[in-house]
Amino acid sequence: MTQKVEIDNAIQRKDPFGKVSEPAYSGVLSFLRSKYTKDLEGVDIAVTGVPFDTAVTHRPGTRFGPRAIRTASTQIDWDSPYNWDFEVRDHMAIADCGDVLFDHGRLGEVPDIIEMHISAILEKAKTTLTLGGDHFITYPILKAYAAKYGPLCLLQFDAHTDTWNDEGGEDRIDHGTMFYHAVKQGIVAPEHSAQVGIRTKNRDTMGINIIDANEVHREGPEAAAAKIKQIVGDRPVYLTFDIDGLDPAYAPGTGTPVIGGLTPYQAMTVLRQIAGINLVGMDVVEVAPAYDPSGVTALAGATIAYELLSLYAYPHIDHS
Ligand SMILES: [Mn+2]
Numbered sequence: 058m059t060q061k062v063e064i065d066n067a068i069q070r071k072d073p074f075g076k077v078s079e080p081a082y083s084g085v086l087s088f089l090r091s092k093y094t095k096d097l098e099g100v101d102i103a104v105t106g107v108p109f110d111t112a113v114t115h116r117p118g119t120r121f122g123p124r125a126i127r128t129a130s131t132q133i134d135w136d137s138p139y140n141w142d143f144e145v146r147d148h149m150a151i152a153d154c155g156d157v158l159f160d161h162g163r164l165g166e167v168p169d170i171i172e173m174h175i176s177a178i179l180e181k182a183k184t185t186l187t188l189g190g191d192h193f194i195t196y197p198i199l200k201a202y203a204a205k206y207g208p209l210c211l212l213q214f215d216a217h218t219d220t221w222n223d224e225g226g227e228d229r230i231d232h233g234t235m236f237y238h239a240v241k242q243g244i245v246a247p248e249h250s251a252q253v254g255i256r257t258k259n260r261d262t263m264g265i266n267i268i269d270a271n272e273v274h275r276e277g278p279e280a281a282a283a284k285i286k287q288i289v290g291d292r293p294v295y296l297t298f299d300i301d302g303l304d305p306a307y308a309p310g311t312g313t314p315v316i317g318g319l320t321p322y323q324a325m326t327v328l329r330q331i332a333g334i335n336l337v338g339m340d341v342v343e344v345a346p347a348y349d350p351s352g353v354t355a356l357a358g359a360t361i362a363y364e365l366l367s368l369y370a371y372p373h374i375d376h377s
Contacts, residue, residue, distance in 0.1 A: 063077065063079060064079050064080075064083065064084050065079075065084050065085045066079055066084065066085075066087075066090040066092075067084065067085040067086060067087035067090060067091070067092065067093040067153070068085050068092075068093055070090075070092050073091070073092050073099070073100060073150035073151060073152055074146065074147060074148075074149070074150055075146055075147060076134070076135075076137065076144055076146045076147070077090045077134065078090065078134045078135035079131075079134075081131040081132045084131070086124070086127045086128060086131070087104075087127060087153035088104040088126070088127050088130050088151075088153045088186075088188070088359075088362070089104075089130045089133070089134045089146070089151070089153075089359075089363065090130075090131065090134045091104060091146075091151040091152055091153045092151075092152045092153065093152075093153045093154075093155065094152050094153075094154065095154055095155070096152075097152060097154060097178060097181035097182045098181060099150055100150050100151070100152045100181060100182040100183075101149040101150045101151065101182065101183045101184070102149050102150070102151045102152075102182065102183065102184055102185075102186055102366060102369065103151075103152055103153075103154050103178045103181070103182035103184070103185050103186070104151065104152070104153040104154070104185070104186045104187075104188065104362075105153070105154050105155065105156065105157065105174070105175075105178060105185055105186075105187055105188070106122075106123025106124070106126075106127075106155065106156035106157070106187070106188045106189075106190070107123070107156065107157050107171055107174075107187055107188070107189055107190035107194040107198075108120040108121070108122065108123050108124075108156055108157075108190060109159065109167060109171070109189075109190045109191065109193070109194055110122075110190065110191045110312075110345075111161075111164060111191075111230070112191050112192075112193035112230045112231055112232040113191050113232050113312050113313070114231075114232065114233055114312075114313065115312055115313055116312040116313070116345065116348065117191075117312065117345070118312065118345035118346065118347040118348065119189055119190055119191045119311075119312065119342070119343055119344060119345045120190070121345070121346045121347070122188060122189050122190060122342070122343070122344035122345060122346065122355075122358070123156055123188040123189070123190065124346075125310075125344055125346040125349070125352070125354075125355040125358075126188045126341065126344055126355050126358045126359045126362060127153070127188070127359075128352075128355065129352060129355035129356040129358065129359040129360075130359040130362070130363070132356065132359075133356075133359060133360060133363060138363055138364055138367050140325060140326075140329045140364075140367075141329070141367045141371075142376065143367070143370070143374055143376075145363075145366045145367045145369075145370045146366075148370050148373070148374050149366065149369075149370050149373075151366070152182070154178065157170060157171060157174040158170075159171075164230060165228075165230075167230065168193075168196065168197045168230065169197070171194055171197035171198060172197035172198070172200045172201045173201075175187070175197070175198050175201035175202070176201040176204065179201060179202075179205060184336075184337060184338050184339070184369060185198070185338055185339075185340075186339050186340065186341075186362060186365060186366065186369075187339070187340035187341075187342075188340070188341055188342075188344075188358070188362065189340060189341065189342030189343060189344070190342055190343075191232040191312065191342065191343060192215075192219055192232040192233075192235070192297070192299050192342045192343055193230055193231065193232040193235050194340070194342060195235065195236075195297045195340055195342060196235035196236075196238065196239060198295075198338070198340060199211070199239055199244050199245065199295060200242075200244060202244075202293075202295050202337060202338045203244035203245075205337075206293040206337055207293075208243055208244060208245060208246040209244065209245055209246065209250075209292075209293055209294065209295045209337070210245075210246060210249040210250050210251075210288070210289040210292050210293065210294040210295070211236065211239070211245045211247075211250040211251075211252075211265070211294075211295055211297065212250065212251055212253070212285065212289065212294050212295070212296045212297070212331075212334075213236070213250070213251070213252045213253065213296075213297050213298075213299070214252075214253050214254050214296075214297070214298045214299060214302035214319070214324060214327075215252060215253070215254055215255065215297075215299040215301065215302045216254060216255065216256050216257055216270070216299070216301045216302060216313070216314075216315040216318055217233065217255070217257050217259075217299070217301070217313065217315070218236065218252055218255055218257070218259045218262065218263075218265070218267070219232065219233050219234065219235060219236045219237075219299075220234070220236045220237040220240065220259060220261065220262065220263045220265065221233045221234045221237060221259060222234075222237060222261060223237050223238065227241075227242065236263070236265075237263060240263040240264065240265070245265075246292070247262075247263050247264035247265045248264055248266075249288055249289055249290070249292055250265045250266065250288070250289075251265065251266040251267075251268055251284070251285050251288050251289070252265055252266070252267050252268070253268045253273065253281060253285070253302065253319075253327065254268075254269070254270045254273060254302035254303075254318055254319045254324075255267050255268075255269040255270060256269060256270040256271070256315050256317050256318060257315060266284075266288050268281050268284060268285070270317055270318055270319060271317075273319060273323055273327075274323075278322075278323040278324075278326035278327045278330065279326065279330055281327050282326070282327045282329075282330030282331045283330070285327070285331050285334075286331055286333075286334060289334055289335075291334075291335050292335060293335050293337040294334050294335055294336050294337060295336075295337060295338045295339070296336055296338070296339045296340075296365060296368070297339070297340050297342065298324075298339070298340065298341045298342070298361050298362075298365070299311075299342050299343045300341065300342070300343045300344050300354060300357060300358050300361070301313055301314055301315060301318070301343055302318060302319055302324065303318050303319050303320070303321060303324060303357055304316060304317065304318035304319060304320060305318065307320065307321050307353065307354075307357055308344075308353070308354040308357050308358075309348055309349060309353070309354060310344060310345050310346055310347070310348045310349020310353075310354030310355065311343045311344065311345050311348065311354060312343060312345050312348075313343070321357055321360070321361075324361065325360075325361070325364055328361075328364045328365070328368050329364075329368075331368070332368060332371040332372075333371060333372055334368075334372075335372070336365075336368055336369045339362075339365045339368075339369065341358045341361055341362045341365070344358040
């Protein structure tokens with residue numbers, strides 16, 4: 058016996074701080090092998106899944122996204138994010154509190170259930186990292202955050218604006234119109250919000266700043282980051298990362314792929330270069346494992362989620 062390997066860290070670990078790793082092919086799942094628990098006392102970042110996918114326009118399947126992202130995260134738990142000068146898990150108490158439960162036969166109740174789920178977490182933990190689920194889930198999450206912080210800066214990575222004009226009413230459950238309603242309802246401040254990686258035509262931006270995919274390719278991710286920092290300033294930011302913001306070459310496993318998107322390098326560089334923003338909440342959505350035979354989309358989702366943890370932690374850490 059030369060080595061003692063811990064197993065099932067998700068349920069066995071005592072300390073919510075620190076890097077742990079175990080074989081990727083075994084053990085109880087949790088995001089990055091964090092403690093899997095409903096006890097959020099003293100937790101900084103609570104990871105939760107929202108396996109909801111019935112608001113999609115075209116291909117469903119993101120209800121399996123949270124589990125796929127947790128599985129993919131077991132391949133990166135051994136390493137610290139390469140672009141950051143600290144290990145976020147040494148500085149933040151992180152727990153995975155599992156998925157929200159809803160009745161699939163009572164769709165109308167789902168938005169309120171998601172909002173209440175996030176609100177309840179925010180009474181204990183400082184922030185949430187939500188794993189989707191289709192993009193609709195961000196709307197009730199935003200409502201929970203707006204109740205705490207007031208109107209938010211929405212920082213959205215996406216191929217689509219999701220602000221399609223929706224005369225059907227605020228109660229429609231649609232993953233393409235929820236930010237139209239979010240602006241109309243005053244929970245998002247459009248002039249201090251930005252959408253990055255857009256490559257679908259929507260003339261009415263609802264006043265949100267657009268940094269489209271062409272601009273990122275042309276000007277570079279550093280320029281995009283500088284622009285974002287100007288737009289959001291020190292206001293509270295909710296960051297939502299639709300995995301289809303990445304090009305389908307890197308993220309094919311999603312419901313509504315559009316070619317010409319961001320590379321992982323571009324997205325990760327933007328995230329690194331906006332370090333210091335006042336990030337208050339975050340999610341990664343639209344990972345659909347059925348269209349992801351190699352698992353690369355889930356790996357991208359897990360890695361981006363890991364980056365978001367570092368981005369969240371950055372202003373709370375002494376870098377001297
Ligand atoms: Mn999208």
